[in-house]
Amino acid sequence: MIIGIDIGGSTTKIVGMKGSRILEPLTVEANDPVASASGAMGKFLNTHKVGFQEIDRVITTGVGASFLDQDLLGLPIRKVAEFRALGYGGLFLSGLENAIIVSMGTGTAFVKAHGQCISHLGGTGVGGGTILGLSKAMVNLSNFDNIMESASRGKLGNIDLSVGDISQAEIGNLPSNITASNFGKMSEQASKEDITRGILNMVFQVIGMMSIFAARQHGDKNIVLSGKLVNAPLAGKILDSLSRLYKVRFHIPKHAEYCTAIGAAISASPSDYGVHPVKRTVEPKED
DSSP: OEEEEEEOSSEEEEEEEETTEEEEEEEEEOSSHHHHHHHHHHHHHHHHTOOGGGOOEEEEESTTGGGOOSEETTEEEEEOOHHHHHHHHHHHHHTOSEEEEEEESSSEEEEEEETTEEEEEEEESOSHHHHHHHHHHHHOOOOHHHHHHHHTTOOGGGTOEEHHHHOSSOBTTBOTTSEEETTTTOOTTOOHHHHHHHHHHHHHHHHHHHHHHHHHHTTOOEEEEESGGGGOHHHHHHHHHHHHHHTOEEEOOTTGGGHHHHHHHHTTSGGGGTOOOOOOSSOOOOO
């Protein structure tokens, strides 16, 4: 068994791989990365009734991995760069050979993955942290589930300016209901629900469009989404509209939230999991 652990700032995700089978991943929240990783390992072993002797290797990644020494609960560990783990995980979960992999967390990162050639393209500070921060400042909501529930009842017509609001005819290939300006039609009568809907619409449109720009630059049609935000109910609806307009395909595979942890687990031998080397004339910079 191989254990993959993605240690974030406040959340640690852990997964076990037995061959190509994924044992049900787990999440542990703690502010201290060492305590979080130890807690995740203990919880995983107890939940799946796994003994230390059954573990072949432990591979860690994420911003908190740097705080770990050479072992975890007596088990030796190795570390892999987060963007490499993200690329491996995205290709493995989607079954694709070539894609843009997007990690939607507190912020958002974009990776080009082509076999074992992984290149970090960049990112944006717009992400889950934006949703939480703006919701707290504007409508005094700070719980993610409450924000999602509120947004599900909101009306964008009280918040966003659409193409139809400024033109009687379509502009280029843009339909009348497409957003012309996020929060460009902010009504004094807008409710909390309307505002949270506008916040989510803005965040997912920004992530979606940046993903599409990255895909176009690299000649891709497939975009694999990962991270906690994939679970937001409105994410699929907003991104689907962009998918139809710009002729790309957004993939949200099973276990997408744990993509980076899974990528860490398979990083020691990615070709064993169907992520094969690709010969290139020029290798992209690896992070």
